[in-house]
Amino acid sequence: QALEQGQLDTNNFQHLKFLAKYNVGNDSDLTPIVATEIIPLALFWKDHDSLDGIEGESIAIPNDPSNQGRAINVLVQADLITLKEEGLVTPTPADIDTEASKVQITPVDAAQTPSAYGEGTPAIINNSFLDRAGIDPNLAVFQDDPNSPEAEPYINAFVVRAEDADNETIKQLAELWHTPEVQAAVDEDAKGTSVQVERTQEELQEILDRLEEAERNI
Secondary structure: OOOOOOOOOOEOOOEHHHHHHHHHHHOOOOEEEEEOEEOOOEEEOOOOOOOOOOOOOEEEEEOOHHHHHHHHHHHHHOOOOOEOOOOOOOOOHHHEOOOOOOOEEEEEOHHHHHHHHHOOOOEEEOHHHHHHHOOOHHHOOEEOOOOOHHHHHHOEEEEEOHHHOOOHHHHHHHHHHHOHHHHHHHHHHOOOOOEEOOOOHHHHHHHHHHHHHHHHOO
16 A cells, blocks of 8 residues: 555565455556465475375465465366366365365464464464464475466565556566575575575466456456
C-alpha cells in the first residue's frame, strides 16, 4: 500500500503470487522489474535424513492461503501426494486424491509446524519459523525445486508502480541485490537457503499475468 500510495519508490518483500493476489484484490497494477530470490519450502522430519519410511504418515502443513497450496505441491514434487487434476498452482486439501496418495496431510497454523516437528510429526515449515525454533535448514528431507515451473509463483522481486516500470535508476538500484557483496549478506541471513533468480522483466510480467488470471478465476 505504501508503494501504491507513493510513499516508496520500490519494495522487495513479496513473491509473485502474493503480488498477484494484492493486485487483483486492490485493482492495482504494481509491476515487478528485477527478480531476486526463491526461498525453497522444505519438509522436515525429526531424526530422519531422507523420505524413507514416510509412507502412511500424516504431514503437518501450514494452513494459510499463501503457503498451503505451495506445501501441497512440495509433497506432489516429492511423489507423496497425487492431485485429482495436475498442474494446479494453488491446490487445496479437497484437490488431493487421497486413495492415490502415499501420505495424509494435517493443515495447522504455520507457527505450529515447528512444534509438530518437535513431536516427531513430519512437517513443512516456513523458512521464517526455522530460525525461531532453532531448526537447521540443512536438515530438510525434501524441498521444492527452485528451477521448476511450480516454483515460479514464489519468485521474489523488486516491484514498482506501473509508471516506473522503465525507470532505469530504480532498476540499477534493484540490480545491486545481485552483487557479490549483497549476495554474501543474503546467504548469511538466510543460512544458505536463498536461491538467486535471474529472470527478465518480461518473464516476470508473464508469470504475474498468468497468476492474476488464475486469481480472478478463484
